[in-house]
Amino acid sequence: xxxxxxxxxxxxxxxxxxxxxxxxxxxxxxxxxxxxxxxxxxxxxxxxxxxxxxxxxxxxxxxxxxxxxxxxxxxxxxxxxxxxxxxxxxxxxxxxxxxxxxxxxxxxxxxxxxxxxxxxxxxxxxxxxxxxxxxxxxxxxxxxxxxxxxxxxxxxxxxxxxxxxxxxxxxxxxxxxxxxxxxxxxxxxxxxxxxxxxxxxxxxxxxxxxxxxxxxxxxxxxxxxxxxxxxxxxxxxxxxxxxxxxxxxxxxxxxxxxxxxxxxxxxxxxxxxxxxxxxxxx
Amino acid sequence: xxxxxxxxxxxxxxxxxxxxxxxxxxxxxxxxxxxxxxxxxxxxxxxxxxxxxxxxxxxxxxxxxxxxxxxxxxxxxxxxxxxxxxxxxxxxxxxxxxxxxxxxxxxxxxxxxxxxxxxxxxxxxxxxxxxxxxxxxxxxxxxxxxxxxxxxxxxxxxxxxxxxxxxxxxxxxxxxxxxxxxxxxxxxxxxxxxxxxxxxxxxxxxxxxxxxxxxxxxxxxxxxxxxxxxxxxxxxxxxxxxxxxxxxxxxxxxxxxxxxxxxxxxxxxxxxxxxxxxxxxxxxxxxxxxxxxxxxxxxxxxxxxxxxxxxxxxxxxxxxxxxxxxxx
Numbered sequence: 001x002x003x004x005x006x007x008x009x010x011x012x013x014x015x016x017x018x019x020x021x022x023x024x025x026x027x028x029x030x031x032x033x034x035x036x037x038x039x040x041x042x043x044x045x046x047x048x049x050x051x052x053x054x055x056x057x058x059x060x061x062x063x064x065x066x067x068x069x070x071x072x073x074x075x076x077x078x079x080x081x082x083x084x085x086x087x088x089x090x091x092x093x094x095x096x097x098x099x100x101x102x103x104x105x106x107x108x109x110x111x112x113x114x115x116x117x118x119x120x121x122x123x124x125x126x127x128x129x130x131x132x133x134x135x136x137x138x139x140x141x142x143x144x145x146x147x148x149x150x151x152x153x154x155x156x157x158x159x160x161x162x163x164x165x166x167x168x169x170x171x172x173x174x175x176x177x178x179x180x181x182x183x184x185x186x187x188x189x190x191x192x193x194x195x196x197x198x199x200x201x202x203x204x205x206x207x208x209x210x211x212x213x214x215x216x217x218x219x220x221x222x223x224x225x226x227x228x229x230x231x232x233x234x235x236x237x238x239x240x241x242x243x244x245x246x247x248x249x250x251x252x253x254x255x256x257x258x259x260x261x262x263x264x265x266x267x268x269x270x271x272x273x274x275x276x277x278x279x280x281x282x
Numbered sequence: 283x284x285x286x287x288x289x290x291x292x293x294x295x296x297x298x299x300x301x302x303x304x305x306x307x308x309x310x311x312x313x314x315x316x317x318x319x320x321x322x323x324x325x326x327x328x329x330x331x332x333x334x335x336x337x338x339x340x341x342x343x344x345x346x347x348x349x350x351x352x353x354x355x356x357x358x359x360x361x362x363x364x365x366x367x368x369x370x371x372x373x374x375x376x377x378x379x380x381x382x383x384x385x386x387x388x389x390x391x392x393x394x395x396x397x398x399x400x401x402x403x404x405x406x407x408x409x410x411x412x413x414x415x416x417x418x419x420x421x422x423x424x425x426x427x428x429x430x431x432x433x434x435x436x437x438x439x440x441x442x443x444x445x446x447x448x449x450x451x452x453x454x455x456x457x458x459x460x461x462x463x464x465x466x467x468x469x470x471x472x473x474x475x476x477x478x479x480x481x482x483x484x485x486x487x488x489x490x491x492x493x494x495x496x497x498x499x500x501x502x503x504x505x506x507x508x509x510x511x512x513x514x515x516x517x518x519x520x521x522x523x524x525x526x527x528x529x530x531x532x533x534x535x536x537x538x539x540x541x542x543x544x545x546x547x548x549x550x551x552x553x554x555x556x557x558x559x560x561x562x563x564x565x566x567x568x569x570x571x572x573x574x575x576x577x578x579x580x581x582x583x584x585x586x587x588x589x590x591x592x593x594x595x596x597x598x599x600x601x602x603x604x605x606x607x608x609x610x
Contacts, residue, residue: 019422122300125582128544130562134308134574137566214428218548221430222563241434241552244449245442255431262426 013275020271026264034081041074045231054247064249066239075231076257082232083261086147086216087209093151095205098158103189106166120156141224150212158204165197199276206269210262217258233258286597294586301582302356306349309575362572372576376558383557387542390481398485402492407519417489424486429545433479433552448472450554476553480545484538491534495527529600536592540585
């Protein structure tokens, strides 16, 4: 009963938040575009046509063609699959690592906690992109490398979040009750604590997808992310920079796609956070 | 204050050690070896030559020995020599580029502060007004915009189409022949786009942060007291509220150092600015291990220093922190 009431409060708060709704709609549309990419794209995204290179947007090619005569719109539609895949796999990896280390630190406390949290502090000292770039230098860049590297170096926020949640949960009565009945640590963590700590993780995961997409596009733009000919919004912008003085459409549209995508996930994530926060409830 | 400072400096030591361990681990545990570039690309390398090269770089020793040797050299500020053609000392290569990166970041931080704080204050004091809503939209876009894309668009608009601003480098080719005033304007013109792009992401975050701090402070009792005393609205806002709202902003400024330095890699590469970020990117592309390791350590140390500086500033402006430090 209580659970159901909580849920309905959550949904009514979420649906009243206009920005969150816009974000949700953007995210759903992006999913559909990625899912139906083969049917939606007007041209074969890899089809080279040297007779029609760098054509400005026209009726035939609504967003123009690139330096090899490929259709920009079709490449952007296929590119949406890349950013979706990178976003979700990277966030999956960083959430697993973050939840694991955060739970260990928060639940056991003591020296385990100090070691893990100092590790987090140290990792956070490195400037953004630095560790990722250093590793990318030694593996051949690919979409898999990007996903793993973003995941492996991005878990610190989640770990801090989970630790804080667990610290506040572990002294509560229902945990003490479970422990007094002889439940083991692992059972307490996975059955009793984590389910109650998941909502902030969900919010940070949605915001994390946005951040991962931004990172992927930056790395691909620099030429060390997703490699051509696989289309990604980031590496399409590289072509935009190479032809900056003759083909503005190569720079404008892929970036716009990144902006709208990231905006969608951010709005949705913040909307869910507001809807979950009991202090904001009226 | 002195006691507080020495305590903070002592706390930095384990972090510094951790930074070197992670840097070393990341480089050594990554697949491939520093000598790969010299050996794999060269089919004529014999096994003996390869072993000689490994011995030269100390790669034949156990890992912990390699780490300790490297750490010992670091302590004497010996970062080794670059693998690139020039074979120069890493420390020299970084030293000539670091001022450029720090200078650009200081400029963009000043820009952030001077724009974001007024925006934050105004949208807090005029909550739900048109201005507030407009800045909220701006903040969301600011968070979502890829910096390098913004750079591209501005380059197209101001560089290519309008032709007002140069789009790469720090000075024009004829820089040396210009008058002093000409030199200054040339410099300034080259700096406008990079500094603005570097600042843009931070602008959104800071104005939002100032706004929420301000909203919180305005509801405090002492603001009510100040108003009840009959002070004017302006005096209450700018004298009493703003001061308290800005305190946490100092910490956030310190915390934003890693993202600013990290961002340097992107915008220095785009605008072809010869700073540390560009050097890092080029080193990554050419697998120049000593330079990569040097910049990793230095970047992290800069972050630590940024946080320390923020803490000191906080201590200076907030007596509560200062007194606490004196006690314990």
